[in-house]
Amino acid sequence: MTLARDERIEVELPGGAALVSALLTVPDNPWSAVALAHGAGAGPEHPFLAGAAAALARHGVAVMRFAFPYREAGRRMPGPATHATATWVAAMAALAGWYPTLAIAAAGKSYGGRMASLAAASGLIDPAALMYLGYPLHPPGEPAKERADHLPGISRPQLFLSGTRDPFVQPPDALERVVAGCPDATLTWVPGGDHSFEVAGHRRAGEVIGGEIGETVAQWWRGRAPQRPAA
Numbered sequence: 001m002t003l004a005r006d007e008r009i010e011v012e013l014p015g016g017a018a019l020v021s022a023l024l025t026v027p028d029n030p031w032s033a034v035a036l037a038h039g040a041g042a043g044p045e046h047p048f049l050a051g052a053a054a055a056l057a058r059h060g061v062a063v064m065r066f067a068f069p070y071r072e073a074g075r076r077m078p079g080p081a082t083h084a085t086a087t088w089v090a091a092m093a094a095l096a097g098w099y100p101t102l103a104i105a106a107a108g109k110s111y112g113g114r115m116a117s118l119a120a121a122s123g124l125i126d127p128a129a130l131m132y133l134g135y136p137l138h139p140p141g142e143p144a145k146e147r148a149d150h151l152p153g154i155s156r157p158q159l160f161l162s163g164t165r166d167p168f169v170q171p172p173d174a175l176e177r178v179v180a181g182c183p184d185a186t187l188t189w190v191p192g193g194d195h196s197f198e199v200a201g202h203r204r205a206g207e208v209i210g211g212e213i214g215e216t217v218a219q220w221w222r223g224r225a226p227q228r229p230a231a
Contacts (some may be wrong), residue, residue, distance in 0.1 A: 002027045002057045009066060013083055020087060024095065025053040026108065033102045033227050034131070034217075035091045037112025043071045047206035048065050048196065048213075049109060052133070055214025058225035059222065062099060063212075064208070065085050068112075084115035084225040085124055092125045103225045107131035109214055110195065114147060120226045121150035127188040130156040131217050137175050140167035148178045151185075157224045158185040161213060163193025165200070188216060 006082070008021040023044050031038040044065035068087050070079040078084065088106065095104055100193050106127035108115040113132035119125045138145045144181055151158070160179055162169050169175040179187040190213075192199040197209050 001055075006127045007064075007094070009087075009090050011069060011087045011158070013086055014099055015068065018069045020067045020069055020072045020090075022064050022091070022097075023053075024062065024064050025026045026062045027057045027059070027060050030099065030102060031060045032128075032221065033062040033064070033095050033099045033106050035088075035095050035104065035116075035127075036063055036065045036087070036222070037091070037106075037108035037116060038065070038067065038071065039109040039134075039193065040111035042109075043067055044116075044117065046109075048210035051207035051210025052214035053118065053210075054207075055211045056218050056221075059215075059218035061116060061218060062095075062102065063231075064091065064095050067113075072102070081118060082133065084111075085119040085122065088116055088119040089124050092127065100219045103128040105131060105221060107133065109133045110136050111152040117151060117154060120155050120156065127156060128219065128226055129159065131159040131221070133161050133213055133217075134166060134168065134197065135160050135162060135175070136167060136195075137178065138167040140170075143170060143174060146174070146178070151178060152183065155183055157165070158226075159180055159220050160187045161190065161197075161216060162187070163190045163195065163197050163199075165192060166195045176214045186220065188220075189230065190225065204231070
């Protein structure tokens with residue numbers, strides 16, 4: 001049986017502490033846990049993330065979706081990157097507190113994944129692995145503005161899931177080059193997929209698409225998760 005519960009996480013920000021929402025999806029006897037962050041334009045309740053969380057839970061993974069402070073405050077535009085990385089610190093600490101014996105990975109859709117990578121590269125968090133669901137390598141139409149210099153400095157396993165039509169990774173061989181330069185990284189393409197992993201001419205609900213992505217993540221994570229929690 002899978003249980004769902006709502007939590008609140010306290011995030012230490014320069015201007016004081018802030019509380020953000022967290023949604024937990026927990027199967028019986030989970031063997032690992034994943035913190036799952038939303039993209040810049042949608043919150044943790046988005047159907048795509050709900051589908052991904054449900055798929056991971058079916059594979060025995062406890063999943064915590066959480067909000068960044070700007071989203072919690074009702075704003076549409078992300079705040080400073082330091083606010084996002086501080087939220088990642090709080091999210092990983094909360095999940096480790098609830099499940100201290102489990103290996104914990106960090107995952108995120110687009111912006112949420114990139115913020116996890118910044119937190120990991122700077123040593124603020126040390127997840128057992130990182131999974132990027134549509135890593136935004138550069139702003140659409142601006143391939144010269146890559147956001148990848150920090151990625152090779154991450155020693156933990158990294159999974160990049162990306163659509164071949166994603167405007168944030170054009171041309172696709174740019175992402176292939178970046179992934180090849182990381183010490184332990186896997187790139188999985190979704191043929192014909194855009195930034196939301198939608199395929200032209202094959203319209204599906206966001207929860208269904210998220211479920212398919214979650215299945216891919218779960219299979220990769222099962223093969224890479226440590227037998228004991230990461231140090």
